[in-house]
Amino acid sequence: MISTRNHAALPAAPALQRLCKSLAVLDAVNSQEFEYRYYSYNPEWAPDEEVFEMNDGEGDQMLILFRPEGCVINGFVQEYDQPDKAQVTRGLPAVFDEFIFGEPVNSIGTTFCLWYTPAHGWQTGVVENEDDGSEELLFILDGQPETYAEWATEYFTEDTDRKAVTPEAVAPIYRGEALTKSMVLALVDDLPDWVQLATDLQEIRYPYSFA
Secondary structure (H helix, E strand, O other), X not given: OOOOOOHHHOOOHHHHHHHHHHHHHHHHHHXXXXXXXXXXXXXEEEOOEEEEEEEOOOOOEEEEEEEOOEEEEEEEOOOOOOOOHHHHXXXXXXXXXXXXXXXXXXXXXXXXXXXXXOOOEEEEOOOOOOOOOHXXXXXXXXXXXXXXXXXXXXXXXXXXXXXXXXXXXXHHHHOOOOEXXXXXXXXXXXXXXHHHHHHHHHHHOOOEEOO
């Protein structure tokens, strides 16, 4: 499992960024109501900054900032004690300071932090607590369509008559292929609002063709 102690399993920043956009697209298809989505992507966070967010609506949250210099991940799992932030961010490149020590991260909290630069790959500060919640949030970033399909089937279709989400339906979106109506309908039986989905895709900056 991916964790702060096994971060070598994470993809490099460019591949991670593509994956994060794909996760946001998949959630936009599976839930047209934004409040029920786990994963979202904001390509206009700030100049030269884009942010991926995981939010379970119950307090657990993960933010990933992408900059030209690399990326940084802040995770917060409420059932774990927050460690000394100065220790878990020891060695953090200064370019990420404003994000990690500013808002909204400061108010959310930090139970784990790790970052990537092309020169040094993935790094963490001092990780003293093996149970920092990182496995619970980072698992989705393994790049395997099966991982999202299994999670989404449990989250979106449990106790409903919706069909299961399959790895085959997830895979082309993980590959970054332009979203088509047939790809959408491979994920869901019906989509109530195609205009809304197009708007979401434009905001995520993900290619599509519904012609």
